[in-house]
Amino acid sequence: MCTAITYYTKDHYFGRNLDLEFSYNETVTVTPRYYPFHLRNGKTLDHHYAMIGMAYIVDGFPLYYDATNEKGLSMAGLNFPNNADYKEDRDGCDNIAPFEFIPWILGQCANVNEARILLERINLVDLNFNEELPLSPLHWMISDKGNSIVVESIKDGLKIFENPVGVMTNNPTFDYQMFNLNNYMHLSKEPPANTFAAKLELKQYSRGMGAIGLPGDLSSASRFVKTAFTKMNSVSGDSESESISQFFHILGSVEQQRGCVHLGEDKYEITIYSSCCNMDKGIYYYTTYENSQITAVDMYRENLDGNTIISYSLVKEQQINYQNR
Numbered sequence: 001m002c003t004a005i006t007y008y009t010k011d012h013y014f015g016r017n018l019d020l021e022f023s024y025n026e027t028v029t030v031t032p033r034y035y036p037f038h039l040r041n042g043k044t045l046d047h048h049y050a051m052i053g054m055a056y057i058v059d060g061f062p063l064y065y066d067a068t069n070e071k072g073l074s075m076a077g078l079n080f081p082n083n084a085d086y087k088e089d090r091d092g093c094d095n096i097a098p099f100e101f102i103p104w105i106l107g108q109c110a111n112v113n114e115a116r117i118l119l120e121r122i123n124l125v126d127l128n129f130n131e132e133l134p135l136s137p138l139h140w141m142i143s144d145k146g147n148s149i150v151v152e153s154i155k156d157g158l159k160i161f162e163n164p165v166g167v168m169t170n171n172p173t174f175d176y177q178m179f180n181l182n183n184y185m186h187l188s189k190e191p192p193a194n195t196f197a198a199k200l201e202l203k204q205y206s207r208g209m210g211a212i213g214l215p216g217d218l219s220s221a222s223r224f225v226k227t228a229f230t231k232m233n234s235v236s237g238d239s240e241s242e243s244i245s246q247f248f249h250i251l252g253s254v255e256q257q258r259g260c261v262h263l264g265e266d267k268y269e270i271t272i273y274s275s276c277c278n279m280d281k282g283i284y285y286y287t288t289y290e291n292s293q294i295t296a297v298d299m300y301r302e303n304l305d306g307n308t309i310i311s312y313s314l315v316k317e318q319q320i321n322y323q324n325r
């Protein structure tokens, strides 16, 4: 399971939890403007917006999980099993493999409106990266500094949904996730009043009772509701430190602790990493399951006019700040 969010204060932020039972050796990866993206349809994107994000680099190609470009446009791919449906090549379309989708959009678009124009011509094709890395069933959130959309390639075709909450998780389809919020409209950050029965003397015995009924399990539908509630009621200062702290707290409300989601044998899903990218400044912050200290990579400290990929291995060990030794 995974969760992606946006968060806006003075600056704009985009990030996600990557929940899985293993890691592919992903790295924080900066792709500069002149790195040639050789696409499977024979075309090459040889000049494009620079981008930073989390990627698994294979044969020199950055397989991005999530990224932000120099205009702030951001995108994340999340699991969408049994729903994602990729197509055959189609004439007159941009035939793009799902693993090329993030560079294709972020390389060429400055905002969601420009992405929508490319999406009119796109056909996400059923093409494995290679034998060891077959296609992943994904859907994507694309966000700029004001809007988010969700893109789902399903049996019926390519669906694009407005995403007014700026949250995405996994199954089922996004229209269900949005509709499901209706079931929770009675939840509140305020203390509840007794509307149960006027003749009963019911009292508020604890803080937080306005949100009793907010799901706390780790299913994707529940995480969607929990994250939407946490994010939409979020209050923070607007400094960089306060903003990113709040961002990680929102993601923390749905993080996965080892042991709670059993996948058979000795496998458990965990939050491998949580990321938060400042969309205005191109700084990619992350924590990992073992390392709760925030680590950052600043895209603008790299040569963005180069043609070779720059990558930083994740700092995964816990960093403890001893105060008395």
Ligand SMILES: C[C@H](CCC(=O)NCCS(=O)(=O)O)[C@H]1CC[C@H]2[C@@H]3[C@H](O)C[C@@H]4C[C@H](O)CC[C@]4(C)[C@H]3C[C@H](O)[C@]12C
Pocket (backbone or CB within 6 Å): 001, 002, 018, 019, 020, 024, 056, 063, 064, 065, 077, 078, 079, 080, 081, 099, 128, 129, 133, 134, 135, 136, 137, 138, 170, 171
């Ligand atoms: C599994 C990851 C999403 C995490 C997630 O949503 N988990 C939920 C599981 S579930 O719903 O609860 O079953 C996705 C996100 C990005 C994906 C990776 C990226 O798409 C890049 C390449 C693409 C290749 O085709 C496959 C390997 C891969 C390296 C992908 C592996 C895997 O599918 C990743 C890492």
